[in-house]
């Protein structure tokens with residue numbers, strides 16, 4: 159294992175259609191990886207095709223990207239983002255749909271009339287933007303509208319609103335069975351699952367969608383407009399479901415669970431809003447269907463099916479690199495995809511993906527098996543040492559186990575794993591191994607090696623961490639000795655030594671719950687000579703800013719991640735806390751505050767030391783100084799230490815707190831006022847540090863300045879002043 163430096167992602171400008179089901183915050187990672195590890199004339203393979211944006215960005219960089227994509231909805235997203243429908247086509251397609259007839263009405267008028275409600279102010283009929291329902295009692299409780307009279311907002315539903323909803327429910331079964339039939343025939347064993355999935359659509363939504371879809375069948379449109387209209391209807395299918403909590407509390411549904419209070423959105427408005435979602439943005443990318451080949455400038459080559467079906471055809475493709483975003487189990491998206499595919503493209507198109515309907519719950523053993531099925535025939539097709547790079551969104555212990563197990567069993571050697579927080583995608587690098595371990599008899603897991611790896615990961619980090627980091631450390635140890643092997647109940651067997659280690663006497667769980675996944679895990683005994691990660695981050699950033707007077711955040715992030723790679727990768731929150739304490743931003747560039755230049759800070763330290771010495775004389779105590787390893791001033795009286803003052807210009811206090819030989823209630827940290835917030839952040843973050851700091855007092859430079867100017871001060875007065883407003887105990891400092 160080398161230290162893999164975490165690659166920062168770019169903030170997505172516009173997350174694009176159906177983003178709430180797609181992997182989070184992965185923009186820019188794949189291209190930064192390719193820039194370091196590959197040549198543009200290589201093919202890149204994405205065996206899962208779960209993240210259209212990632213495939214697109216690699217193709218834009220000039221790579222030919224071969225994508226196995228089994229989900230017809232993701233496939234459509236890939237094609238439609240590579241070559242987005244024009245705004246003109248989107249508008250024209252929607253206008254044609256609007257003008258279609260339903261009886262003797264325009265379709266738009268007809269569908270909008272389903273959402274009519276009365277304005278509370280001017281009593282005109284307006285179309286609601288959405289209705290609000292309560293799941294438990296099935297009551298239509300509220301409505302949201304914008305009226306021309308200027309009145310808008312959320313109001314209780316009226317009896318008329320409820321009556322309209324009820325009249326639509328009366329004819330519901332007819333439309334619902336049509337919606338079913340688009341996906342499964344009456345004798346299809348999957349029909350019951352489709353029916354369940356349809357449960358997250360209210361009658362008005364089913365009626366509206368099926369009316370639109372019936373029109374699509376009989377409509378003659380140019381191919382471009384048809385594609386544009388399909389795109390609009392696809393996003394409307396999502397907007398029309400009941401999976402929209404109100405107010406928003408769960409923006410990323412993974413299960414088909416209707417929220418307690420949810421929105422029933424106006425489907426026609428959803429179509430109109432779709433014009434913005436889908437149109438334009440970014441450079442066009444050539445997208446062809448396998449086995450056609452994109453041109454020299456790179457592009458997407460889409461294989462319609464799972465990776466296991468593509469693998470046998472790969473003999474003649476010079477694959478250099480595998481880059482992918484690993485899919486998470488997502489029952490909601492997969493089930494809805496099967497449903498929407500049937501609606502938009504018919505039963506035959508939905509058929510290959512219909513297996514998504516069989517499973518109501520996806521467990522991680524299933525997930526590991528699915529990843530393995532995709533990867534197992536792949537390593538033979540790759541040159542020796544070819545990289546397999548995976549971005550793992552929303553990582554959690556079982557997800558990492560599943561990924562590492564599947565790759566190890568498929569003949570890939572783990573060479574790097576970088577983890578930031580559980581909110582950032584993990585990044586894992588493997589290389590195709592020289593020989594397959596699959597033929598060898600599995601060796602048992604070395605529980606002692608796992609425990610040692612977890613301990614040393616914590617020691618190196620120097621602060622408590624979530625279980626995710628320790629789990630990763632344990633997994634890395636198993637990957638290194640090739641004991642990650644396919645066996646019955648493999649994930650439980652992988653977990654066992656990790657949990658056993660955590661139950662051992664060296665580890666301590668800082669949490670209010672017994673659930674190991676909650677809270678932080680630390681050591682009972684920390685090594686007092688190791689700098690904690692936050693302290694190292696502070697040192698690295700200050701040094702970097704001293705050498706680079708106007709630094710871009712991204713350069714700083716990359717330097718930090720290279721110096722603190724793998725499981726040490728610091729969070730953006732920590733980076734920002736250090737910057738907030740030391741630096742100012744001008745046009746996106748960071749520089750040290752003038753008062754934080756080394757010479758100014760030296761002068762501050764001297765002044766604080768001088769003030770302490772003036773005070774000591776006045777109070778009749780003797781002084782002892784120590785300059786290294788840190789500046790320490792002891793006040794002594796008759797050979798006894800009255801106070802130990804540690805003078806610092808930083809918030810790097812871990813070693814001082816842990817190595818201090820004096821009673822903590824007599825010990826003080828003396829630092830610049832600008833550092834107090836950062837110290838508070840560190841204490842808030844680390845329960846172990848907090849408990850060491852409990853009886854310490856933290857005083858700002860300027861307090862001693864002030865006290866040294868009080869000529870009549872007595873010892874009692876001094877002690878009182880220290881206990882007054884100028885001193886913040888760690889507990890109070892948390893309020894910063």
Ligand SMILES: [Zn+2]
Pocket residue numbers: 277278279280281282305306307308309
């Ligand atoms: Zn009105």
